[in-house]
Amino acid sequence: CAVQPANLFTRWTMDVNGTDVISGKNGQAYNGARFVPGGRVGGSLELDGNNDQFLVPDAIGSGLAYTGAAPGRTWAMWLFIDPTEQEGTIFSKPWSGNGDYNYTLTYSAGSEQLSFSLAATHPSFPVSSGGIHRGGYGVGANRVSKGAWHHVAMTHSVEASGSGALAMYVDGAERQRISHAPSDFSASPPFLSTHEPLILGAVFSYQNAGVPV
Secondary structure (H helix, E strand, C coil), rough: CCCCCCCCCEEEECCCCCCCCCCCCEEECCCCCCCEECCCCEEECCCCCCCEEEECCCCCCCCCCCCCCCCEEEEEEECCCCCCCCEEEEEEEEEECCEEEEEEEEEECCCCCEEEEEEEECCCCCCHHHHEEEEEEEECCCCCCCEEEEEEEEEEEEEEEEEEEEEEEEECEEEEEEEEEECCCCCCCCCCCCCCCEEEEECCCCCCCCCCC
């Protein structure tokens, strides 16, 4: 965006490098990922859909991991999907060292579907390692056409009571929303770890400890 909104936590403009102009959580391009002109506003990060990645290192307390704390969080980006793209992960952020993901955004060309998932714990979810009931909630939008720029935003809003909602917006229009009661959602399980990186262009590789492959 040309005008920077207030209260931003991080912002990667992707004009010429991976600098976070808000809080210094700078990222690095790997495997041929590059910064090119011709973005929706300024430059853009180009990923080939094969193994290109943009990695943002994380550390305990950095805030990249989302724990569901009030008032919530918004993830937003300008996104251009190449006409030849079939499916892939746009970004992923692990929440533990056990193969789980804090949040992910993926695309499938079959129905031109964007899907955002946010992990949570809830008694109705299956019990996994550590005796934790874990699973997640998701929202999506179909008919997100390839070969065009789209503004995509996901929000998780949290009220003082603990109730809240997860929603996805495409080009300013709400496409899906799910609400939850305070007892239905916790994004801060006992095993939450925040040291794995945020990755654009790929799923975090647990096998390689997050190292680009």
